[in-house]
Amino acid sequence: MTVDLVIFTMQDEALSVLLVQRPDMQDEPYRRAWALPGGYIDVERDGDLLACAKRKLKEKTGLVSPYLEQLGGWGGRKRDPRGWSVTQVYFALLPSAGIELRAGANAAAVRWARIEDGANGVGERLAFDHTEILEAALERLRGKVEYTSLPAFLLPEEFTLSELQRAYEIVLSRAIEKSAFRTRVNDAGLVEKVPRQRRTGNRPAQLYRLKDRSAPVYFPRTFSPRS
Amino acid sequence: MTVDLVIFTMQDEALSVLLVQRPDMQDEPYRRAWALPGGYIDVERDGDLLACAKRKLKEKTGLVSPYLEQLGGWGGRKRDPRGWSVTQVYFALLPSAGIELRAGANAAAVRWARIEDGANGVGERLAFDHTEILEAALERLRGKVEYTSLPAFLLPEEFTLSELQRAYEIVLSRAIEKSAFRTRVNDAGLVEKVPRQRRTGNRPAQLYRLKDRSAPVYFPRTFSPRS
DNA sequence: TAAATAGTGTCTCTAAGACATTATTTG
DNA sequence: CAAATAATGTCTTAGAGACACTATTTA
Numbered sequence: 001m002t003v004d005l006v007i008f009t010m011q012d013e014a015l016s017v018l019l020v021q022r023p024d025m026q027d028e029p030y031r032r033a034w035a036l037p038g039g040y041i042d043v044e045r046d047g048d049l050l051a052c053a054k055r056k057l058k059e060k061t062g063l064v065s066p067y068l069e070q071l072g073g074w075g076g077r078k079r080d081p082r083g084w085s086v087t088q089v090y091f092a093l094l095p096s097a098g099i100e101l102r103a104g105a106n107a108a109a110v111r112w113a114r115i116e117d118g119a120n121g122v123g124e125r126l127a128f129d130h131t132e133i134l135e136a137a138l139e140r141l142r143g144k145v146e147y148t149s150l151p152a153f154l155l156p157e158e159f160t161l162s163e164l165q166r167a168y169e170i171v172l173s174r175a176i177e178k179s180a181f182r183t184r185v186n187d188a189g190l191v192e193k194v195p196r197q198r199r200t201g202n203r204p205a206q207l208y209r210l211k212d213r214s215a216p217v218y219f220p221r222t223f224s225p226r227s
Numbered sequence: 228m229t230v231d232l233v234i235f236t237m238q239d240e241a242l243s244v245l246l247v248q249r250p251d252m253q254d255e256p257y258r259r260a261w262a263l264p265g266g267y268i269d270v271e272r273d274g275d276l277l278a279c280a281k282r283k284l285k286e287k288t289g290l291v292s293p294y295l296e297q298l299g300g301w302g303g304r305k306r307d308p309r310g311w312s313v314t315q316v317y318f319a320l321l322p323s324a325g326i327e328l329r330a331g332a333n334a335a336a337v338r339w340a341r342i343e344d345g346a347n348g349v350g351e352r353l354a355f356d357h358t359e360i361l362e363a364a365l366e367r368l369r370g371k372v373e374y375t376s377l378p379a380f381l382l383p384e385e386f387t388l389s390e391l392q393r394a395y396e397i398v399l400s401r402a403i404e405k406s407a408f409r410t411r412v413n414d415a416g417l418v419e420k421v422p423r424q425r426r427t428g429n430r431p432a433q434l435y436r437l438k439d440r441s442a443p444v445y446f447p448r449t450f451s452p453r454s
Numbered sequence: 455t456a457a458a459t460a461g462t463g464t465c466t467c468t469a470a471g472a473c474a475t476t477a478t479t480t481g
Numbered sequence: 482c483a484a485a486t487a488a489t490g491t492c493t494t495a496g497a498g499a500c501a502c503t504a505t506t507t508a
Binding site (some may be wrong): 004048062177179180183184187200205219220221224 | 499504
């Protein structure tokens with residue numbers, strides 16, 4: 001029984017997922033293949049499944065309380081060549097900046113892998129059934145992004161509305177109409193202004209932050225383009 | 228590691244959940260308390276978690292393919308006095324008619340327990356953390372009922388639109404406006420007429436059945452009363 | 455002043471809410 | 482006909498889509 005994590009962030013205009021490389025040791029399955037981070041429950045240290053997920057998240061990224069929700073359980077006879085196994089998978093969204101990756105025990109290396117636009121995973125086959133799990137995580141993320149504020153948890157503390165809209169568009173791989181987007185975000189009371197602006201080469205943009213980082217906001221309708 | 232089930236149906240104008248009674252044997256925790264049905268994975272017979280859930284569902288109710296989805300995993304040190312344990316919980320919706328309950332091994336008795344209107348569970352404390360699990364199941368059900376066709380899976384094969392609307396109202400514990408309800412159901416292509424009517428004392432009602440019992444329909448908006 | 459991005463305004467459209475009205479049965 | 486439930490119609494409203502327009506900066 002293990003707990004695995006699907007950790008997403010937004011980097012260089014792309015959604016990315018954290019992968020670790022399986023150790024290159026005899027008797028280990030999927031040697032040197034990339035996999036989702038995770039590992040066994042420590043029944044001494046972990047009071048429950050969520051605590052176990054938080055511990056592993058902290059070990060990999062140093063972060064204590066990002067957005068975290070349960071994704072689901074995968075279990076069966078064939079997912080691990082060593083026999084019947086079960087994993088409980090959690091799903092995390094991290095701000096893009098200031099994360100220091102740590103490979104940790106039982107991982108040869110660690111990296112961010114881009115989810116290419118429209119793709120349903122990374123460009124390679126992952127260890128175990130992790131390809132399938134990643135697909136489920138992407139499906140959950142994209143589904144919820146239609147009617148929640150989840151993309152805001154992929155951004156740094158302060159962001160402009162254009163950056164937030166861009167995050168939605170990257171996750172959904174489609175354009176969103178600007179006016180409708182801003183009305184929705186404002187009406188929901190999702191963000192509050194901070195007294196700063198982002199200055200690039202053009203008109204500066206107002207910076208905002210989430211009013212409440214502890215829970216997402218649910219919108220009354222989904223985005224849905226006229227066909 | 229166990230798999231447990233939250234099995235709902237609609238009976239006598241109430242949402243009901245299937246409970247089993249814990250055996251009255253020494254060394255068994257929660258003797259004679261009521262609990263959600265479930266049990267250990269049989270690594271010989273069960274290929275994966277879903278197969279295990281389907282097997283247990285069939286053992287209890289005789290049904291093979293009702294609506295079934297994963298609810299989540301609960302695991303921790305304290306949920307079972309015997310030590311760290313994990314359960315994967317599935318969530319089923321059954322037609323109300325023609326179910327023959329079977330207590331099966333490790334259960335002294337089995338019964339349907341009503342979810343009283345507006346209540347967040349049955350009126351008694353369940354074994355283990357099953358009270359909490361049932362609350363989560365009700366929350367999931369009520370949440371999804373706002374924008375899916377789930378209540379149709381609680382009804383017998385053929386039903387009238389009034390009965391379907393009643394199922395929504397019972398799950399949500401609130402009235403729904405009739406005209407909007409029917410427009411929504413019709414526009415979604417959720418049901419099809421069968422050439423029969425339900426005759427009671429008044430104007431007979433057209434009978435319908437689901438066009439597709441294999442998957443729920445998602446509506447474009449939630450129900451939401453003007454405050 | 456041109457280019458670029460930020461931000462707003464106007465009109466339309468979809469689907470739900472409110473509520474009235476008509477339809478069809480039995481007693 | 483009255484009573485009861487089934488079924489439909491009309492008007493309003495919230496919030497999204499389309500698209501044009503204005504605002505503010507730098508080069």
